[in-house]
Amino acid sequence: MSPISFDQQDGWIWLDGALTPWAEARLHVLSHGLHYGSSVFEGERAYGGEIFKSLEHSERLLRSAEVLDFEIPYSAAEIDAAKRLVIAQNGLVDAYVRPVAWRGSEMMGVSAQKNTIHLAIAAWEWPSYFDPAERLKGIRLDIADYRRPDPMTAPCHSKAAGLYMICTISKHAAERKGYADALMLDWQGRVAECTGANVFFTRDGAIHTPTADCFLDGITRRTVIDLARRRGFEVIERRIMPDELGSFNECFITGTAAEVTPVSEIGPHRYQPGDVTRTLMEDYMAEVQPRAVAA
Ligand SMILES: Cc1ncc(COP(=O)(O)O)c(C=O)c1O
Numbered sequence: 001m002s003p004i005s006f007d008q009q010d011g012w013i014w015l016d017g018a019l020t021p022w023a024e025a026r027l028h029v030l031s032h033g034l035h036y037g038s039s040v041f042e043g044e045r046a047y048g049g050e051i052f053k054s055l056e057h058s059e060r061l062l063r064s065a066e067v068l069d070f071e072i073p074y075s076a077a078e079i080d081a082a083k084r085l086v087i088a089q090n091g092l093v094d095a096y097v098r099p100v101a102w103r104g105s106e107m108m109g110v111s112a113q114k115n116t117i118h119l120a121i122a123a124w125e126w127p128s129y130f131d132p133a134e135r136l137k138g139i140r141l142d143i144a145d146y147r148r149p150d151p152m153t154a155p156c157h158s159k160a161a162g163l164y165m166i167c168t169i170s171k172h173a174a175e176r177k178g179y180a181d182a183l184m185l186d187w188q189g190r191v192a193e194c195t196g197a198n199v200f201f202t203r204d205g206a207i208h209t210p211t212a213d214c215f216l217d218g219i220t221r222r223t224v225i226d227l228a229r230r231r232g233f234e235v236i237e238r239r240i241m242p243d244e245l246g247s248f249n250e251c252f253i254t255g256t257a258a259e260v261t262p263v264s265e266i267g268p269h270r271y272q273p274g275d276v277t278r279t280l281m282e283d284y285m286a287e288v289q290p291r292a293v294a295a
Contacts, residue, residue: 028104033118099119142181164196210240227284
């Protein structure tokens with residue numbers, strides 16, 4: 001990835017309805033979204049020039065905003081078209097796409113009913129991680145101190161920027177200790193997810209994953225569950241307590257950025273990336289490829 005700061009790259013960012021030169025896509029310091037966390041975003045990937053499940057991401061963005069009590073002034077179809085424009089205008093093929101919406105500056109207290117809602121869409125080159133042998137070594141996860149909040153405490157089904165405050169703190173703490181990421185428990189002490197990805201385990205040929213009742217039910221998570229069932233694997237969504245972590249054989253995480261990434265360690269527990277993980281890594285990479293349009 002480029003060492004150039006993200007605000008200084010070349011290219012075009014779609015901002016409030018128009019393509020804007022990259023370095024000019026700015027917001028004012030008195031923006032509600034910055035002061036009060038009234039911002040929602042998406043993380044998407046384009047493969048071969050096409051965004052995987054673009055419409056689902058656009059719809060999730062609109063729902064995330066609704067949960068935060070604001071309405072993005074574009075339809076899912078308009079957002080999809082804007083994302084395609086950004087990819088084309090920047091000449092991207094394999095890319096990460098970042099739509100972000102936030103409350104503007106008209107009101108600067110907690111109340112924000114009159115604030116303009118802004119939407120920006122940026123994209124940058126981000127090739128997928130292709131070396132399966134290297135990847136199959138697995139990543140090491142710490143266990144975070146912070147927990148995913150109770151749904152009565154935070155809008156946990158929105159991809160809201162504010163929810164990532166504890167993710168960044170947890171990921172920094174993990175990286176300081178030499179881990180790649182951290183597994184987070186939920187407010188009841190159950191296994192939840194990583195700081196930017198969902199988690200899966202295998203035992204006796206079955207796949208187990210925490211029920212997504214207080215964290216993001218990832219688009220990749222649902223895709224991988226479908227792929228696994230198509231392969232005939234049993235997939236069990238249930239409450240998983242940390243004292244079970246030693247009883248699983250394989251572990252992997254899923255997310256737009258992570259795709260399907262094997263895990264070799266969580267704290268004191270060891271996993272051996274194996275056939276289930278390898279199969280789902282391959283199936284996922286096949287699934288995300290652009291479909292040839294029938295003549
Ligand atoms: C906290 C968190 N959980 C899970 C995911 C996986 O979601 P998706 O598969 O939709 O990218 C993400 C990534 O967006 C995330 O940030």
